[in-house]
Amino acid sequence: MTRIDAKFAALKAEGKKAFVAYMMAGDPDYDKSLEIMKALPEAGVDVIELGQPFTDPMADGPTIQRAGQRALESGQTLQKTLDMATEFRKTDDTTPIVMMGYYNPIYSRGVDRFLVDAKAAGIDGLIVVDLPPEEDDELCIPAQKAGLNFIRLATPTTDDKRLPKVLQNTSGFVYYVSITGITGAAEAQATDVGPEVARIKAQTDLPVIVGFGINTPDTAENIASVADGCVVGSAIVKQIGEGKSVAQVAAFVKSLSDGAHRA
Template identity: 80%
Template sequence: MSRIDTTFAALKQQGRKAFVAYIMAGDPDFERSSEILAGLPEAGVDIIELGLPFTDPMADGTVIQRAGQRALEAGQTLQRTLDMVRTFRQTNTTTPIVLMGYYNPIYSRGVETFLRDATDAGIDGLIIVDLPPEEDEELCIPAQNAGLNFIRLATPTTDDKRLPKVLQNTSGFVYYVSITGITGAAAAEATDVGPEVARIKAKTDLPVIVGFGIRTPEAAEKIASVSDGCVVGSAIVAEIAEGKPASEVLAFVRSLSDGAHRA
């Protein structure tokens, strides 16, 4: 079992939903990003999604686009992102970390080299938004063979014909994108999300986690109540963008995790 599998098994035994937090690696700089990363588990985060900054983040809204730009301007690279994870693992060996981003930096490094370095650093899973199931041989299958979960996105436009293809090599969990569009673009509604989650769960035993459009503890609770948990990204990144100290960012994260865990 991967760290992700172990985490979901423990949450199920406790009767709790998962809270997943996203931050951009290196935003606003390496030191402050590392401090926030280190504090996420204590703030109630069950799984960490760590964004890999990229120059052309086509699925992201302006909040996360700007975070990636800040990180790149501060000198963040794929190597420095792996170094952050390696440092995190010196004090935390249980909280799963999922690297979320785009294929280009991985392709540039070389798939075999990247997978070796990622597993050595302590990465548990990948969400690569611009690699469809038709390209599974490119990264998905090698990643699974290396012991990494490959997490796929399902969306409101993933119909019953497409869904089996999306699910066929997915592991860890399914990430359901609650809205049509980019990150941070609209608010997620539990009444819309619930039936879609049920539709996906009828086709897989994997947990279904809902992201996009969740900004408040109340929204986290509502979305988690109709799924296996929720992801918050843009709302956290916006707090970082305001220049707040790590302690205030983590207090906000704690409020969100408390909301999800009430579900």
């Protein structure tokens, strides 16, 4: 059982929904980014999604693209992202960390080496947005063998024919993208999301977490009420991009997590 599995089992036992927070590793720089990461569990974050900056982030909207650019300009690398996880684990051995990004940095490092290093750093799961299920032998199956969850995205365009393929080797949770398009583009609506979550849950026992288009405590509550939890990314990254202090970012995150936990 991974930390992700344990966390969702504990939340289910408490009758609580999950709040997942995304942040870009190394934004605006390594030290402040690590401080923010360390503040997230206290702010009510159940799972941390740690973005790995990449030069060609095709699924990300402008807010997260700019965060990736800031991180790369400050010298963030895949190794430094693993170092952040290692540092975080010195004081927190329970909060799950999901590394989210693109395949190129992992491929460049070498899959076998990356998986050994990620596991040693305390990474629990991976979301790699540009590796479809047809490429499962590339990273997904080796990752699961190494004890890491491999989390897939389902979207409004994932029809009933495609869904079983998407779910086939998924573990940890299913990330449902509430809107078509890029991150930070529109607001998620519970009336649209609810039936889609039910459709996915009819085909899997995994928790279904909804992301994209959630930027207020009320939206977090509404979306979490029709799913197993929600993810907020762009709204948090925007606060960091505006130069807010660690305490200000943490307070904003807490308002969102309180919303999700009310659901």
